[in-house]
Amino acid sequence: MAKLLEVQGLTKKFGGLVAVNDLSFYVEEGEVLGLMGPNGSGKTTVFNIIMGDYPADSGKVFFKGKDISNYSTNQRVRMGIARTYQVPRPFREMTIFEGIRVGSIAPSIVKCLMAGAGAHNAVVTKILESVGLKERLSMYPHELTMGDLRRAELARALTTNPKLVLLDEIFAGLTVAEIEEIDELLRQKIAEGLNFIVVSHDLKALGPLVDRVVVIHFGQCIAVGSFDQIVNDEKVKAAYFG
Amino acid sequence: MANFMVIFAVSWDMMSGYTGYVSFGHPFLIGLAGYVTAILSHQGGFQPPHIVLPLYITIPLGLAVAVGGGMLFFLPSMRVRGPYFSMVSLAFLMIINILTIAVRPDMTGGDRGLSGLPAVVTGLVPNYYFSLGLMFAIAIGLWYVGRSDMGSILKAIRMDEDVVEASGISTYKFKRFAFILSALTAGIGGVFYTHYLGSISPRGAFSTAFLWDIIISAVVGGMGTTIGPMFGGYFLTFILEYLRPYLFGAWRFFAYSAVALFLIVYRPRGFYGIAQDIVNRFQRKRIGVEVYG
Numbered sequence: 001m002a003k004l005l006e007v008q009g010l011t012k013k014f015g016g017l018v019a020v021n022d023l024s025f026y027v028e029e030g031e032v033l034g035l036m037g038p039n040g041s042g043k044t045t046v047f048n049i050i051m052g053d054y055p056a057d058s059g060k061v062f063f064k065g066k067d068i069s070n071y072s073t074n075q076r077v078r079m080g081i082a083r084t085y086q087v088p089r090p091f092r093e094m095t096i097f098e099g100i101r102v103g104s105i106a107p108s109i110v111k112c113l114m115a116g117a118g119a120h121n122a123v124v125t126k127i128l129e130s131v132g133l134k135e136r137l138s139m140y141p142h143e144l145t146m147g148d149l150r151r152a153e154l155a156r157a158l159t160t161n162p163k164l165v166l167l168d169e170i171f172a173g174l175t176v177a178e179i180e181e182i183d184e185l186l187r188q189k190i191a192e193g194l195n196f197i198v199v200s201h202d203l204k205a206l207g208p209l210v211d212r213v214v215v216i217h218f219g220q221c222i223a224v225g226s227f228d229q230i231v232n233d234e235k236v237k238a239a240y241f242g
Numbered sequence: 243m244a245n246f247m248v249i250f251a252v253s254w255d256m257m258s259g260y261t262g263y264v265s266f267g268h269p270f271l272i273g274l275a276g277y278v279t280a281i282l283s284h285q286g287g288f289q290p291p292h293i294v295l296p297l298y299i300t301i302p303l304g305l306a307v308a309v310g311g312g313m314l315f316f317l318p319s320m321r322v323r324g325p326y327f328s329m330v331s332l333a334f335l336m337i338i339n340i341l342t343i344a345v346r347p348d349m350t351g352g353d354r355g356l357s358g359l360p361a362v363v364t365g366l367v368p369n370y371y372f373s374l375g376l377m378f379a380i381a382i383g384l385w386y387v388g389r390s391d392m393g394s395i396l397k398a399i400r401m402d403e404d405v406v407e408a409s410g411i412s413t414y415k416f417k418r419f420a421f422i423l424s425a426l427t428a429g430i431g432g433v434f435y436t437h438y439l440g441s442i443s444p445r446g447a448f449s450t451a452f453l454w455d456i457i458i459s460a461v462v463g464g465m466g467t468t469i470g471p472m473f474g475g476y477f478l479t480f481i482l483e484y485l486r487p488y489l490f491g492a493w494r495f496f497a498y499s500a501v502a503l504f505l506i507v508y509r510p511r512g513f514y515g516i517a518q519d520i521v522n523r524f525q526r527k528r529i530g531v532e533v534y535g
Contacts, residue, residue, distance in 0.1 A: 051408060077410035091401040102398045103409035105391045109419050112391040119391070160410045 001028040003062070004164055004195055005050070005081070010059035012045055012219070019045040020056070021219040027164065032190060033197045034210035034227065038239055042219035043199045044086060047166045051083050052076050063164075074107065080163035084153035084170060086199075090141035096152055097137040100124055103159030124159065131155045131185060147178035154185070164195045171202040179205050203231070215239070245373035246438065248475030249431035251459035252381050252468050257424035258457075259465035260393065261417055262400030263323075267316060267331030268428055268456055270338050273447030275308035275429035276436035277342065280356045281349055283437075297362060301433045308429030309422055316425075320417050323403070339448040355443025362437045369438060376434060377472075380427050385468040387423065396420055397466055458502045464514025473513050 006026040012019045020042045027033045037043050049056045052073040060069045068076055091099040101124045105112060128134060131151040136144060144152065150170055157165050170186075171179050183205055186196065200206040206213075207227040215223040215230055217239040223230055230236055254268045279300040282293070295303075319330035342350045350356070363372045387393060395416050398406045407413050436442045446452065455478060463474025478498065485494045509516055 053404065072412070073404075073407040074410050074412045077408060083408060085405075089402050089405050091398050091405070093401055094398070098394065099398075102394055102406065102411075105395060105411070107411045107415075109392065109415065112395065112416075113387065115391045156405070156409065 001030060002065075003027070004029050004031070004064065005197075006062040007046070007050065008060045008062070010046065010049055010056045010061070012042075012049060012054075012056050019219050020049065020216075023059070023216060023219060023221055025214045025221060025224065027195060027197060029195065030193070031195060031211045032209060034206050034213035035197055035199045035216070036203075036206070036213055036230065036236075037216040041216050041239075043216065044168055045219070046216070047083060047168055047197075047199065050076075050166060051081065077160050077162070078107070080161070081166070082157035082160045082162035082164070083166040084150070084157055084168055086168040086172065088141075088146070088149035088153050090149060090152055090156075092141055095138050095140055096133060096144070096148075097124065097128065099141070100128060100152065100155045100159055103156050127155050127158050130188075131158070132181065145178070146173040147175070147181065150174065150178075150182060151185070154182075154189075158189075162194070164197070165189075167196055167198045167200075169199055169201065171200050171205045183209065207231075244476050244479035245370075245377040246431055246435045247455065247459055247479050248377050248472050249380050249435075250428065250456045251463065251471035251475040252384050253424050253427035253431060254456050255460045255465060255468060255471040256384050256387070256427065257420050259460055259467070259471065260388065260396035260400060261420055263320065263417065264328045264457075265331045265424075266328050266453060266457075267334040268424075269448050269453050270316070270331075270334045271308045271312050271425045271428040272432035272435070273338065273342075273442070273444075274311050275304040275432035276442045276447055277304075277350065278307045279304035279433045280359050280436050280442045283360055284356050285358050297360060297437065301362075301437075304433040305426060305429040308432060309425045312425040313418075313422065317418060317421060320414070320421065335448055335450075335453065339444050342444045342448065351443070353444065355441060355446070357441035359437055359440045359442070361440060362434060373434070373438065376430070380430065381468060381472055384423070384427065388466070388468045392416070392419070400466065458498075462502050462505050462512050464512030467512075467514045470512050470514030477513070 003026045008024050010020050010023045023042075023046065025033070035043050035046065048054055050061055052071055056069070060067055062068065063076070063079055063081060068079065071079070090096070091102065101121070104120045104124050106115070125137070128137060131154050133148060133151050133155060136148055141149065141152070154165075154170070170182060174182065179202065186209060190196065198206060198210060210227055213225065213227050213230045214221060215233070215236050222235045222239060223233045225233070250268065250272060254265065258264045279297070282295045282300040282303060283297055285294065315334060316331065319327055322330060343353050347353075363369050395406065395411060399413050399417065403413050459474035459478045460471040461474070462477060463472065464470025481498050481501065482494055485497055489497055505512060511518070
């Protein structure tokens with residue numbers, strides 16, 4: 001299968017700390033990739049580099065075969081990469097509907113000024129319905145549970161019509177029932193043809209969802225394989241349990 | 243006077259209120275436009291070679307310089323965020339203040355500025371209606387922008403710029419548009435205010451007191467709303483005038499600063515926020531009556 005996203009030799013240093021060290025991996029079309037590693041192993045830094053939040057010191061990022069290393073974040077999103085954040089970041093003074101709607105606004109100044117009232121509201125409503133937030137449209141972020149905030153994060157990512165979504169700790173802070181709901185939601189989206197890279201500490205939730213796992217430790221790749229192979233890997237055990 | 247203060251407050255709000263990039267350099271744009279039209283239309287003439295241009299040329303030139311000069315000097319500072327942006331914008335204000343006094347005082351009038359400038363409209367009443375019309379035209383235009391998808395993006399930038407960028411929107415492009423609009427409307431206010439007063443000086447145009455008046459008007463009225471800064475501008479001007487018989491000198495400014503401080507601390511969304519809360523409460527009561535009888 002064709003590679004959808006590929007990172008080659010990524011390195012990122014913050015002062016004396018090497019957060020990502022010569023890391024390479026790829027995601028194929030139709031694949032769900034798990035990105036695992038102990039706390040501070042560099043998972044979120046990898047996401048930030050893929051999204052263009054900050055540049056890598058060296059290495060390249062390819063998407064659909066194109067080198068996007070020098071693209072801005074908004075260009076990468078328009079190409080089809082979206083993300084959710086480890087700590088949900090809704091627009092705090094906007095209702096859920098208004099906040100999610102921002103992602104659906106055309107990035108053109110003229111279109112923005114000319115758009116009539118209610119433009120693309122139907123699309124946003126449909127996305128919010130698809131993630132189970134139909135009853136929460138007029139609520140503000142502080143009125144929502146963590147589960148709903150995670151759904152809103154996913155909805156915001158979906159409004160950009162992505163091909164690949166980077167999910168950062170999507171199961172964190174959720175109850176068992178909420179994890180099951182989000183898991184069901186993600187499976188629906190996978191069936192619809194969406195690709196994911198999932199970072200999660202919840203191995204029980206992550207295992208059945210992913211096709212392949214990349215494990216990083218101190219910014220370096222220490223293992224790649226199926227979930228079952230990974231959990232039995234001696235290097236992975238050592239990284240997690242010392 | 244109040245109408246002009248409203249123009250300055252809503253134009254500042256377009257940039258700083260909506261996007262959260264608090265600019266301390268707004269008088270830079272206002273004064274730049276004012277000085278260009280003043281120098282070119284001054285009786286003494288642009289020296290040398292003593293050219294006096296008509297207002298229909300000097301006013302558009304003033305606007306062009308406000309937008310162009312603003313973009314050239316000011317816009318690069320939008321690459322930095324938060325207090326850094328505010329400090330850079332304040333530096334511009336300080337620099338132009340010094341330059342106006344020190345460089346070519348024969349042209350700028352130096353510390354004393356320029357006076358005896360031609361009027362666009364003569365007479366108190368016609369001037370009032372002219373400035374009122376100008377104010378409404380600008381405020382309605384900016385209000386429309388604020389209500390459009392553009393306004394939603396600018397407000398979202400204020401709340402979380404990274405997330406807007408991660409939504410596929412070039413935040414720099416939208417901030418630049420807000421800045422140009424802000425500079426253009428500040429420039430319009432600047433040129434007409436200069437000709438309304440008939441004079442311009444660095445102490446008036448580039449003073450920090452003038453800057454605080456603009457910011458306080460917008461903040462007290464309610465940032466990022468356009469309508470709020472309109473009320474704020476009138477509130478500020480009227481409170482200063484009405485207090486004149488009762489409080490003298492600095493005490494008047496102390497009184498309005500105290501009111502402004504109270505509102506900023508206890509009602510940070512300003513008058514607009516207070517009005518919105520009242521309407522919301524009333525609506526909830528009505529819904530309660532409808533649901534529970």
